[in-house]
Amino acid sequence: MQFRLNGADVEVGAHPMSRLLDVLREECNLTGTKEGCGEGECGACTVLIDGEPVCSCLVPVSQVEGAEVLSIEGLGGNHPLQKLFMNEVGAQCGICTPGMIMAALTLPDDPTLDDVKTALAGNLCRCTGYSAIYRAVLKWKTNEIQRADATQEIQR
Amino acid sequence: MTAVGKSVARKDGIGKATGGAQYADDLVFPEMIHGRTIRSTIPRGRIKSIRYDFDTTGFTIVDYRDVPAKNAVDLMSQDQPFLAEHEVNHMAEPIVLLAHEDRDTLLAAKVVIEYEEEEPLFDPEKSTLSFKDIDIVKGDTDSALRSAHVIVEGTYRTGHQEHVYIEPNGVIAVPEEGGVAIYGSVQCPFYVIKALRCLLGSAHPNVRVIQTETGGGFGGKEEYPSMIAGHAVLLALKSKRPVKIIYDREEDMVATTKRHPSIVRHRTGLTKDGKLVAMEIEVILDGGAYVTLSPTVLSRGCIHAAGPYNCDNVRIRGHAMFTNTPPNGAFRGFGAPQTEFAIEVHMDRIADQLGIDPVEIRRMNALKPGDRTATGQTLRDDTSAHMVLEEAVKRTDFARKRKEWKGTNKSIGISLFYHGAGFTGAGERNLKSKARLDLTPTGVRIAVGSTEIGQGTRTMHAQIVTDALGIPYESVEVAQPDTSRVADSGPTVASRTCMVVGKILEECAHEMKEKLGGLSPADYYAKNGAISVERMYEPPDWIQWDDDTYLGDAYATFGWGCDVAELELDPDTYEVKPIKLTAVQEFGRPIHPALAQGQIEGGTAQGLGYALLEKVVMKNGAMANGQLTNYVIPTTLDMPELEVVMMENPYPGGPFGAKGLGELPMDGPAPAVVNALRALGLDVREIPATPELLATAPSI
Numbered sequence: 021m022q023f024r025l026n027g028a029d030v031e032v033g034a035h036p037m038s039r040l041l042d043v044l045r046e047e048c049n050l051t052g053t054k055e056g057c058g059e060g061e062c063g064a065c066t067v068l069i070d071g072e073p074v075c076s077c078l079v080p081v082s083q084v085e086g087a088e089v090l091s092i093e094g095l096g097g098n099h100p101l102q103k104l105f106m107n108e109v110g111a112q113c114g115i116c117t118p119g120m121i122m123a124a125l126t127l128p129d130d131p132t133l134d135d136v137k138t139a140l141a142g143n144l145c146r147c148t149g150y151s152a153i154y155r156a157v158l159k160w161k162t163n164e165i166q167r168a169d170a171t172q173e174i175q176r
Numbered sequence: 177m178t179a180v181g182k183s184v185a186r187k188d189g190i191g192k193a194t195g196g197a198q199y200a201d202d203l204v205f206p207e208m209i210h211g212r213t214i215r216s217t218i219p220r221g222r223i224k225s226i227r228y229d230f231d232t233t234g235f236t237i238v239d240y241r242d243v244p245a246k247n248a249v250d251l252m253s254q255d256q257p258f259l260a261e262h263e264v265n266h267m268a269e270p271i272v273l274l275a276h277e278d279r280d281t282l283l284a285a286k287v288v289i290e291y292e293e294e295e296p297l298f299d300p301e302k303s304t305l306s307f308k309d310i311d312i313v314k315g316d317t318d319s320a321l322r323s324a325h326v327i328v329e330g331t332y333r334t335g336h337q338e339h340v341y342i343e344p345n346g347v348i349a350v351p352e353e354g355g356v357a358i359y360g361s362v363q364c365p366f367y368v369i370k371a372l373r374c375l376l377g378s379a380h381p382n383v384r385v386i387q388t389e390t391g392g393g394f395g396g397k398e399e400y401p402s403m404i405a406g407h408a409v410l411l412a413l414k415s416k417r418p419v420k421i422i423y424d425r426e427e428d429m430v431a432t433t434k435r436h437p438s439i440v441r442h443r444t445g446l447t448k449d450g451k452l453v454a455m456e457i458e459v460i461l462d463g464g465a466y467v468t469l470s471p472t473v474l475s476r477g478c479i480h481a482a483g484p485y486n487c488d489n490v491r492i493r494g495h496a497m498f499t500n501t502p503p504n505g506a507f508r509g510f511g512a513p514q515t516e517f518a519i520e521v522h523m524d525r526i527a528d529q530l531g532i533d534p535v536e537i538r539r540m541n542a543l544k545p546g547d548r549t550a551t552g553q554t555l556r557d558d559t560s561a562h563m564v565l566e567e568a569v570k571r572t573d574f575a576r577k578r579k580e581w582k583g584t585n586k587s588i589g590i591s592l593f594y595h596g597a598g599f600t601g602a603g604e605r606n607l608k609s610k611a612r613l614d615l616t617p618t619g620v621r622i623a624v625g626s627t628e629i630g631q632g633t634r635t636m637h638a639q640i641v642t643d644a645l646g647i648p649y650e651s652v653e654v655a656q657p658d659t660s661r662v663a664d665s666g667p668t669v670a671s672r673t674c675m676v677v678g679k680i681l682e683e684c685a686h687e688m689k690e691k692l693g694g695l696s697p698a699d700y701y702a703k704n705g706a707i708s709v710e711r712m713y714e715p716p717d718w719i720q721w722d723d724d725t726y727l728g729d730a731y732a733t734f735g736w737g738c739d740v741a742e743l744e745l746d747p748d749t750y751e752v753k754p755i756k757l758t759a760v761q762e763f764g765r766p767i768h769p770a771l772a773q774g775q776i777e778g779g780t781a782q783g784l785g786y787a788l789l790e791k792v793v794m795k796n797g798a799m800a801n802g803q804l805t806n807y808v809i810p811t812t813l814d815m816p817e818l819e820v821v822m823m824e825n826p827y828p829g830g831p832f833g834a835k836g837l838g839e840l841p842m843d844g845p846a847p848a849v850v851n852a853l854r855a856l857g858l859d860v861r862e863i864p865a866t867p868e869l870l871a872t873a874p875s876i
Contacts (some may be wrong), residue, residue: 039273044298051202052195054391056342057425064342088178091197102193106186109774113630114192115199115343115391137812146340147630149781150812152774 023084024093025050036082041065044091045080050094052118056144063143066119067091077140086091090125092118101125101160110156112147119143124157131161179639179649180832183770186652187634197389198393200361205418208348209236210279211411213400213421214272214287215431216264219296219500219797224291226272229286236415238273244681245377249402250370253307256466258375258406264291265465266568267798268431268504270403275411276420287714296500296797300462301439305498307463308471310478312726314550320454324445327524332442332518333862334846336792337435337785338799340809343391345400345432346422355382356409359404359537362391362401364626364667365659371697372409380413384660393629395506395783398669399468400432420726429802433505436461436473436496440481442517445489450532452487452541455550459494459515464503464856470496473504475600477511478493479730480843482550483519484561484594485541490550493701501797506669508782509842513593520847521861522593524854528876534851538592553729558761558835560736560825565592567821568738568760577742578855586755588742589852593843596731597763597827597836598672601721604713609666611680612710612775613641613688619651619697620688623708624665626677627657629839633673639767640678640831645780647697665709671735671836674767678712678831683708716829719764733827733835737761739780739844740853742816752788752853754816757845762823764835772837776820779841787846791864828874 022031025048044067053076056064056091061074066077068090073075080092095102101121109134111117118141122148136157137150145153192196228237240247240259247261248254260271271289276282288552297303321327347360362368365385370381385405390397404421411419423431440459445454458476463470478494529535542561548554568590569575577588598604614621622641626632634654642649655662665677687709701709721728742760745751759780766772789808791801801807808814826833846863853860859874 045202051198054195054199054343055201056344056391057804059425059803059805062342062425068419095194096188097194097196102190105193106188106190107770109183109186109632109770111188111192112632112774113341113343113392113777114188114197115341117192118195119784121193122618140812142811144340144342144809144811146342146782146809147778149775149777149779149810149818150815151777152816154769 021081023083023086026090032081034081037080039077040079041083042082044076050091050093052116054110054118056115063123064116064119066122066143068122068125071126073126092128092133100163103155104156104160108152108156108159110148110153116143117143120145127157127161130165179642180767184767186285186352186632187638199343199349199391200359200388201422202374203348203359203388205348208418208420209275209276209277209415209467210569211273211419213270213383213407214274214283216260216269218264218291218293219267221264221291221293223260223264223271224292229288234276234718236275236411237284237592238414243375243381245837246374248374249406250374251399251402251468252471253467256468258403266500267796268502270407273407273411275415298499298501298797300460300497300499303497303499307467307496307498310474310494310726312453312490312492312550317456317489317491317713320447320455320489324453326446326530326531327443327686330522330525331464331841332521332863334438334517335513335864336437336794337507338429339394339396339805341392341394342783344423344425344428345397345404346843347401347405348418348420349405349602350418350619351412351416355380356412356507358385358405359388359399360385360405360407361390361397362387363397363627363629363669365657366516366664366672367399367658367667368402368405372405373404384658387627390627390629391748395510395669396433396479396509398427398667400505407620414562425804428801429807430799431501432501433468433509436463436504436514436769438510438514440515442518442522442766443746444490444522444526446526447529450530452485454484455487455491457481457492459492461494461496462499462504464499464501466503468503468505470504472600473511475875477515479551479596479600481515481519483516484543484736485777486543486547486590492550492612494847501794507526508779509839510670511564513786513842513846516593516843517846517863520593520668524851526758534590535574537583538565539676542592542733549730551730552727558733558825558827560823561592561594563823563825564736564738564760565822568758571760571821572740572758574740585745585747587852587855589848589850589855591847591851592624593737594734595671595840595843596734597675598732599670600730601723601728602713607666609680610663611665611677611684611685612663612708613681614704614708615697615701616653617701618872619647619653620645621775622681623651623655623662623664624677625657625659626665626673627668629668631775632768635771636674636767637678637681640682641685644682645689651697671838674834675830675836678834679829680711682831684711689713706856734839735761735763735835735837737840737844739848741845741848743849743852745856750870753782754849756817756819758819759841760762760821760823761840761845762825763837763840764821764827764830765824765833767832772822773820776835777818780845781810781815781844783845784849787849787863788865789814791866818866826841845851
């Protein structure tokens with residue numbers, strides 16, 4: 021089975037009904053995607069498939085054949101949202117953080133607080149009460165817009 | 177000061193946000209196999225036979241006969257077996273362990289156990305076996321009740337609560353030269369060592385525990401990891417291979433500990449203008465089938481049961497009762513959320529009955545410096561009940577909203593609470609916690625068994641050492657807890673990691689500074705090589721405590737809080753929508769304000785879940801809704817706006833004035849929410865206040 025994972029072509033030998041979560045963690049050795057419940061409730065295993073956030077514990081690997089899968093490892097270690105999750109204490113214990121970041125990536129520009137809450141409603145965090153997560157995500161989006169404005173400024 | 181009081185960069189690095197941080201399930205060892213626990217399917221009875229209904233080739237099978245020394249989890253008592261021998265006392269009790277290299281084969285293996293069933297006991301009030309009885313006596317309650325103008329009585333109930341750390345319990349036992357190493361998701365590595373020494377005896381002296389990155393604890397990984405670590409070690413010793421046991425969510429929810437359900441009865445005498453003259457309180461906790469930590473949970477619950485109020489005549493009786501359910505255990509707050517729920521709802525009922533404003537009744541009775549608590553402890557200057565109360569009332573415009581929202585579906589409620597920091601009574605003196613600082617070529621390394629479980633241990637300890645030693649924050653590193661390499665700083669519980677362990681580290685840093693004699697750590701190391709400083713905790717010398725009478729200084733200091741909940745009730749569905757929660761809390765002073773705020777926000781969220789959503793449904797002695805589908809914790813859409821106000825009133829015995837903080841925020845939300853519901857005319861005396869409960873609640 022072939023698909024694109026974090027920008028590279030991969031071929032895996034797992035059973036087609038294997039959970040994408042297990043294939044990522046055990047065959048591809050990418051353990052950044054976490055299992056919290058195994059039933060699609062907690063969102064700790066969220067990855068993007070063709071840009072859509074999904075719980076990888078509910079997806080048979082056969083379903084991603086030919087698709088573009090992005091896991092937390094695909095962001096490298098310098099993504100501003102990753103730094104903001106640490107600095108704003110949006111990550112406490114950190115187990116929900118990779119999934120939370122993946123879900124947040126799908127937010128539109130200039131989101132309202134309600135947009136952020138809706139985008140993250142499928143991701144459980146037991147440590148933060150979510151407030152610090154909102155602070156991290158909103159700061160990222162604000163900075164992103166400021167950067168985009170600055171770029172436009174230069175282009176003009 | 178360069179670090180304390182500032183939200184400096186965290187010592188965690190970036191790993192939690194890149195997926196690079198290594199949790200137990202992320203670790204793989206050569207030749208590693210997987211372990212599984214076969215558990216009882218009845219709540220009480222005798223084991224008649226065990227049949228292995230599968231091809232056992234390639235399996236490692238362990239039962240109680242494989243225990244090298246003592247089949248008992250060594251905690252407060254030694255009554256709980258690692259593996260049931262002939263009788264089972266609760267559902268999901270471990271009986272047999274299996275291990276296999278292929279996880280699917282392991283999960284498919286069928287073990288048939290036949291039982292002789294016995295009548296189970298589920299009602300703690302019908303139980304005749306008590307794990308602990310407490311009787312606190314201050315003054316003469318009987319005669320004070322006789323002379324009181326008004327008597328208000330009430331019974332209050334709280335349910336189980338499940339921790340729902342997002343990372344389930346998990347450990348790996350790895351045989352190594354001359355012993356075994358345990359890597360795991362644990363709060364208290366040295367508790368695990370104690371339990372394994374009892375299990376293994378002198379034949380296996382070399383055990384060490386290494387804490388992996390831990391995906392939340394909240395008390396749920398305080399005592400339970402001793403059990404799962406014992407299981408993994410038994411399988412590893414028999415198979416001579418590394419064994420990984422990771423619980424799935426349902427096993428974790430059904431089999432492991434929860435917050436003790438409680439029944440609290442109050443009988444209170446007052447003057448007609450609302451001054452407390454007598455408080456008679458009975459606290460009953462459902463302990464479950466084994467002792468675990470129930471005596472100390474009951475102890476903290478009873479000590480906090482009279483609330484942050486001054487009363488000359490108080491009698492508190494408590495009982496932690498045996499039932500045939502999985503043992504209940506440590507959970508953030510440790511008995512206090514239960515009893516403070518009861519007293520705070522009771523105070524609003526008293527206010528109603530006397531026609532006094534709920535703020536006024538608290539103002540009239542709240543503890544002040546110089547007052548004596550139920551255990552006879554004279555409070556010191558770091559007592560802030562009035563300060564947090566007045567700030568919360570002012571900030572939320574409580575009186576105006578209370579008046580204006582009358583007759584609408586909107587409401588506002590208040591709770592006043594406190595939480596003792598550190599172990600109770602003589603606990604810290606008996607614990608003799610130690611901390612160590614090692615000099616490195618570039619600075620110093622903190623070597624303590626206190627674990628980072630999300631609350632910021634690494635960072636906050638490093639800040640304290642930085643400023644006490646006067647070196648750059650970047651030159652302080654924090655060792656991963658490995659019991660063979662770090663000092664036993666006691667368990668990571670009881671809001672003690674900052675206040676107690678931080679204090680020992682501050683003293684270590686002062687001693688290290690003297691030893692360096694003006695040299696930088698790097699210069700000293702280059703000249704003289706490595707040195708270490710290890711010190712033991714000395715509690716304040718004024719602490720007096722009598723374990724028999726339960727009288728004396730229960731805690732070196734208390735944190736203080738006042739929560740105000742604003743909410744809206746749907747009159748058709750009885751759904752409660754919290755709009756805003758204001759949490760005003762005083763905990764000495766924050767070492768790292770952003771982390772401290774995170775503790776308050778997170779604890780408040782858990783408190784709101786406890787108040788409204790988190791219902792453990794027990795059927796035949798086991799949790800019937802052991803899934804996140806039907807045991808609901810707050811999501812982003814359930815959480816209201818949180819406003820956190822951190823107030824300062826330094827505790828002289830804490831590092832840089834800090835008190836404990838972790839548990840305090842858990843105590844306030846539930847009563848604040850229920851008191852807001854009371855103001856809507858619903859007589860609620862129980863949590864969780866689900867729509868089903870509210871629909872049948874009597875009107876006031």
